[in-house]
Amino acid sequence: MLRLTEGTRVYVACGYIDFRKSINGLAALVHEQFDMPANDGSVYVFASRDCSRVKCLFWDKNGFVLYQKRLERGRFKFEKSEDRLYAISHQQLDWLFAGLDFKLMAQFPMLDFSLYF
Numbered sequence: 001m002l003r004l005t006e007g008t009r010v011y012v013a014c015g016y017i018d019f020r021k022s023i024n025g026l027a028a029l030v031h032e033q034f035d036m037p038a039n040d041g042s043v044y045v046f047a048s049r050d051c052s053r054v055k056c057l058f059w060d061k062n063g064f065v066l067y068q069k070r071l072e073r074g075r076f077k078f079e080k081s082e083d084r085l086y087a088i089s090h091q092q093l094d095w096l097f098a099g100l101d102f103k104l105m106a107q108f109p110m111l112d113f114s115l116y117f
Helices: 023-033 090-097
Strands: 010-013 043-047 053-059 064-070 085-088
Touching: 010 090, 023 043, 023 053, 023 064, 043 090, 085 090
Parallel strands: 010 043
Antiparallel strands: 010 085, 043 053, 053 064
């Protein structure tokens, strides 16, 4: 489980990557293909071709961290579209790690009971 600060942005890469890439290859991909700084503190999420594994790359104070998760059964739900990034929330990232389709999930709205009491 990743522990992220509230201001940390999370980006998911559409499409698939060569999963042999490690920190340097993924940082170069973020910089060259998506024109984003890889060391800005954001989390970048990538999927394998069969969507059974994800890698997360992020900068933590003085170096890169590479986080990888593999599902033993099932597949992660990723868009199969052109190469682009889109932002998701921390809650959606947790749902993604759980193997859920984070695009379909929604949090319950906050209830206001002040009118009843």
